[in-house]
Amino acid sequence: MIPETVTRALQPAGIRVIEAGDNNLKADVDAPSLPRVVTALKEARWGYLSAITGLDRTQLEAAAGDTETLARSFDVLYHFCRGASVLTIRVTVPRENPVLPSISGVLPSAVLQERELSETFGIEITNMPAHGRLLLSDDWPAGLYPMRKEHTPDFIHQKISELPHTEPSALPEEGPGKFVIPIGPQHPALKEPAHFELAVDGEIVTDVSLRLGYVHRGIEKAAESRTWIQSVYLVERICGICSHIHATAFVLGVEKLAGVSAPPRAQAIRTLFAEMERIHSHLLWLGVAAHQAGFDTLFMFSWRDRETIMDLLDQVSGNRVNYSVNVPGGVKYDIDQPRSDAIRRGMDALEPRIYHYLEIVTRDESFLRRTRGVGVFPRDQADSLGVVGPTARASGVLRDLRVESPYIAYGDFPVRPVYDDGCDLAARFVVRIKELFESCRLVRAILDALPSGDLRVDVPRRIPEGEAISRVEAPRGELFYYLRSAGGINPDRVKVRTPSLANWAYVLSVAVGLKLADIPMVIVGIDPCFSCNDRMTVLRPDGSRESVSWEQLVPPGAGRAGGCPE
Amino acid sequence: MSVLLVIVTYLIFPGGLFVIVGSLAYEYADRKLIARFQNRVGPRWFQPLADLVKLLVKEEIVPAGVNRGLFIWLPAVALAAALAAAVYVPMAGLAPAWSFPGDVVCTVYLLMMMTLCIGLAGANTSDRFSIIGAVRALTQLFSYEAPFLLALLGPAVVSGSWRIAQINGYAQDHLWMIVTQPLGFLVALLGLMGKLELSPFDAPEAETEIVSGALTEYSGRGLAFFRLGRDIELFVGLTLIASFYLGGLANPLQFLVKTLALLFVTAGLQSLFARLRIDQTVGLWWRIGAILGLGQLLILIALKTAGVPL
Numbered sequence: 056m057i058p059e060t061v062t063r064a065l066q067p068a069g070i071r072v073i074e075a076g077d078n079n080l081k082a083d084v085d086a087p088s089l090p091r092v093v094t095a096l097k098e099a100r101w102g103y104l105s106a107i108t109g110l111d112r113t114q115l116e117a118a119a120g121d122t123e124t125l126a127r128s129f130d131v132l133y134h135f136c137r138g139a140s141v142l143t144i145r146v147t148v149p150r151e152n153p154v155l156p157s158i159s160g161v162l163p164s165a166v167l168q169e170r171e172l173s174e175t176f177g178i179e180i181t182n183m184p185a186h187g188r189l190l191l192s193d194d195w196p197a198g199l200y201p202m203r204k205e206h207t208p209d210f211i212h213q214k215i216s217e218l219p220h221t222e223p224s225a226l227p228e229e230g231p232g233k234f235v236i237p238i239g240p241q242h243p244a245l246k247e248p249a250h251f252e253l254a255v256d257g258e259i260v261t262d263v264s265l266r267l268g269y270v271h272r273g274i275e276k277a278a279e280s281r282t283w284i285q286s287v288y289l290v291e292r293i294c295g296i297c298s299h300i301h302a303t304a305f306v307l308g309v310e311k312l313a314g315v316s317a318p319p320r321a322q323a324i325r326t327l328f329a330e331m332e333r334i335h336s337h338l339l340w341l342g343v344a345a346h347q348a349g350f351d352t353l354f355m356f357s358w359r360d361r362e363t364i365m366d367l368l369d370q371v372s373g374n375r376v377n378y379s380v381n382v383p384g385g386v387k388y389d390i391d392q393p394r395s396d397a398i399r400r401g402m403d404a405l406e407p408r409i410y411h412y413l414e415i416v417t418r419d420e421s422f423l424r425r426t427r428g429v430g431v432f433p434r435d436q437a438d439s440l441g442v443v444g445p446t447a448r449a450s451g452v453l454r455d456l457r458v459e460s461p462y463i464a465y466g467d468f469p470v471r472p473v474y475d476d477g478c479d480l481a482a483r484f485v486v487r488i489k490e491l492f493e494s495c496r497l498v499r500a501i502l503d504a505l506p507s508g509d510l511r512v513d514v515p516r517r518i519p520e521g522e523a524i525s526r527v528e529a530p531r532g533e534l535f536y537y538l539r540s541a542g543g544i545n546p547d548r549v550k551v552r553t554p555s556l557a558n559w560a561y562v563l564s565v566a567v568g569l570k571l572a573d574i575p576m577v578i579v580g581i582d583p584c585f586s587c588n589d590r591m592t593v594l595r596p597d598g599s600r601e602s603v604s605w606e607q608l609v610p611p612g613a614g615r616a617g618g619c620p621e
Numbered sequence: 622m623s624v625l626l627v628i629v630t631y632l633i634f635p636g637g638l639f640v641i642v643g644s645l646a647y648e649y650a651d652r653k654l655i656a657r658f659q660n661r662v663g664p665r666w667f668q669p670l671a672d673l674v675k676l677l678v679k680e681e682i683v684p685a686g687v688n689r690g691l692f693i694w695l696p697a698v699a700l701a702a703a704l705a706a707a708v709y710v711p712m713a714g715l716a717p718a719w720s721f722p723g724d725v726v727c728t729v730y731l732l733m734m735m736t737l738c739i740g741l742a743g744a745n746t747s748d749r750f751s752i753i754g755a756v757r758a759l760t761q762l763f764s765y766e767a768p769f770l771l772a773l774l775g776p777a778v779v780s781g782s783w784r785i786a787q788i789n790g791y792a793q794d795h796l797w798m799i800v801t802q803p804l805g806f807l808v809a810l811l812g813l814m815g816k817l818e819l820s821p822f823d824a825p826e827a828e829t830e831i832v833s834g835a836l837t838e839y840s841g842r843g844l845a846f847f848r849l850g851r852d853i854e855l856f857v858g859l860t861l862i863a864s865f866y867l868g869g870l871a872n873p874l875q876f877l878v879k880t881l882a883l884l885f886v887t888a889g890l891q892s893l894f895a896r897l898r899i900d901q902t903v904g905l906w907w908r909i910g911a912i913l914g915l916g917q918l919l920i921l922i923a924l925k926t927a928g929v930p931l
Contacts, residue, residue, distance in 0.1 A: 234749070235749070236749045236750070236753065236831075237749070242832065243828040243829055243832055244828075244829035244830060255753075258899060258900070345895070346829065347829045348895040348896060349820055349821065349823060349827060349829070349895055349896025350894070350895035350896070351659060351820070351892070352658065352659045352892045352893070355659040355660050355661055356659070356660055359660055419895070421821060421893075421894040421895045421897070422894075422895040424895070424897070424898075424901060425895050425896070425898070570898060570900065571753070571830060571831075572824065572827065572830055572896075572898040572899065573898070574830070575829045575830055
């Protein structure tokens with residue numbers, strides 16, 4: 056079923072939409088008419104731009120028997136989502152002269168993703184607001200595009216090792232009458248590195264700019280030279296807080312490509328872990344957010360209670376952070392009676408605490424003075440900017456994939472969506488804490504009705520050629536995976552769009568005009584995860600490729616301390 | 622003999638050594654109490670001393686672009702002012718070492734030197750966090766200083782004296798002034814917390830926004846002096862408020878019990894609230910604090926003129 060709004064929006068532009076099954080819609084568009092098509096979609100108010108995927112067709116064409124060493128073109132995919140449906144607009148650009156018009160004039164939220172595309176594929180985006188680099192380091196060699204197939208890891212390593220050493224640039228530039236406060240990449244407010252430049256007039260912020268990429272590990276590129284199984288472990292390490300949901304999104308995509316589906320018991324266990332992960336993530340966030348407001352008592356208490364869930368995750372999987380539950384085709388761990396009882400006891404202990412925190416964030420006057428009416432993000436804007444997760448739900452936009460497009464076992468254990476019309480920081484607290492109750496309820500429901508059966512089915516080592524889109528609801532919002540197989544043992548392309556990247560648009564749009572003291576609160580309000588954003592480029596190697604040697608860790612001239620391992 | 626007495630007064634008791642040891646002990650008590658309120662273990666008893674010694678032996682880095690003299694001397698001046706204030710208050714429940722008519726005003730100004738020095742120290746560097754911190758510290762100074770002074774004037778007006786020793790004596794013979802002047806007590810205690818930039822009045826050094834505020838560039842000895850000065854101010858401030866509002870300090874036991882009770886309250890207040898934004902702090906002090914302090918003082922003066930016994 057192709058939605059009528061889509062057909063009506065795209066028909067006048069002469070675009071034919073085809074249905075590709077599994078709620079996927081596809082359309083081919085040529086580069087010049089792209090902005091027109093996007094405008095038509097926006098005017099029809101159909102969905103939001105979820106991700107932009109660049110695609111080098113080389114390996115695919117080689118598999119199809121093309122003798123050319125490199126494909127003559129790139130594909131750029133614009134994924135628009137609405138509920139369970141994904142409309143993928145495909146634009147083909149020639150490799151010789153890759154130029155695309157920017158759509159950021161129509162959808163301002165697209166600009167971060169366009170910059171990512173342009174830096175990693177070398178596709179020139181015209182009419183884009185001028186910026187420095189977003190993700191790649193400042194001394195990254197010009198003309199080296201990490202996601203192009205011809206730029207193999209070896210080639211990139213060699214190019215980088217030839218680079219002269221450059222000093223990092225000093226203080227930000229200040230125009231007359233402009234006082235810039237740099238926040239990050241090292242700053243007490245940020246637990247992870249990012250760099251904000253806030254121009255202030257007294258205590259009022261007048262301009263803000265964002266620089267990411269300080270913890271790039273090149274995971275998307277690295278996945279292309281690892282097998283499908285190895286890549287599971289790789290994507291688990293994209294984020295330390297939501298490792299499970301990344302792996303879930305990945306294996307769901309792999310299972311789609313392989314045409315298998317995991318047994319019901321495995322799906323239920325995946326769901327169980329996903330909800331336990333949400334509890335741990337939201338409690339962690341609550342502590343961090345309270346600390347930003349200078350409310351360290353709440354910080355300490357919420358982190359103490361978070362230990363309950365961390366211990367449970369540890370008991371069941373042996374790990375606190377990378378529980379590594381998923382394998383393609385199923386899960387590794389079973390839930391037996393003692394574990395099930397332990398989890399239930401944990402939920403019993405947590406729920407009264409969560410209720411207490413809900414009371415604090417809704418009734419503590421000193422805390423409400425820092426959250427009520429701060430960082431207001433009206434519903435219309437939240438909808439059109441494409442923010443996801445609790446950030447969207449706190450603005451009254453019901454965007455929750457567990458409800459809209461139930462995956463794994465959410466069909467059997469339906470989620471009651473939580474949302475709030477407050478649109479401010481206080482609403483984000485309320486939404487996340489209420490979601491904790493919902494997660495506790497789901498965990499109990501799953502334990503009560505855990506299906507019996509196998510834990511996994513076999514998945515072939517070689518995954519059949521094809522492409523799959525896998526979207527799941529991470530604790531921070533919609534997590535988008537695009538997987539492409541050329542029929543080999545390695546993925547041809549893994550594209551990850553994390554919820555944080557979608558939510559930056561909100562921070563950048565509300566920061567101007569706020570008080571300086573509110574900025575850390577607003578940043579943390581989206582629960583940003585920088586290591587999730589930063590996953591795209593290749594590490595700077597010095598000789599050894601995958602590991603850092605002891606010599607590299609010792610600063611030059613420091614000599615070697617006695618007794619250290621060789 | 623009298624020269625020796627002066628030396629002992631300033632260097633050993635009640636000034637100097639005694640104040641330093643006492644203030645480190647109170648810092649420990651403060652940190653431990655807050656830690657326990659927050660469900661943490663908290664420091665060991667010698668941690669404040671260890672911190673101080675560690676900072677003192679560290680290299681002191683003077684950043685580029687500062688006035689070197691100011692940078693080095695400001696912490697010393699701040700520490701000296703705090704130490705000097707100690708000799709005018711009934712330390713350890715004994716009579717103040719020095720006393721003259723009007724010493725209550727002198728003490729208030731000595732206690733203010735700390736914030737002034739921190740503000741100047743922040744404005745002296747070209748660090749952005751320091752400058753914002755200095756602006757906030759001085760903004761906050763202007764907001765709590767007047768109400769704090771008004772709150773200390775209440776007991777002075779009632780006792781008819783401007784000498785701390787006499788006010789302390791008057792307080793011992795009469796009903797505790799926390800009962801007769803509850804508003805003044807509240808304003809004085811919160812004013813002290815504002816002076817010391819304790820949570821929730823810690824916007825000038827809000828670490829999640831401006832790192833360490835005005836002291837961001839300080840390290841080693843300078844930082845040690847500022848920290849020690851703040852501890853001493855807490856110690857002296859608690860003594861002053863206890864002697865004015867909690868029925869005076871007649872002996873060391875009373876001193877210990879009353880100041881520690883006050884410390885317990887301030888530690889509780891520190892762990893109860895989220896940080897106030899600087900605009901909220903200023904609003905709170907001028908809209909509420911100053912009005913309360915002034916109102917209380919006017920009532921006292923009116924009653925005093927009318928001859929009502931207080």
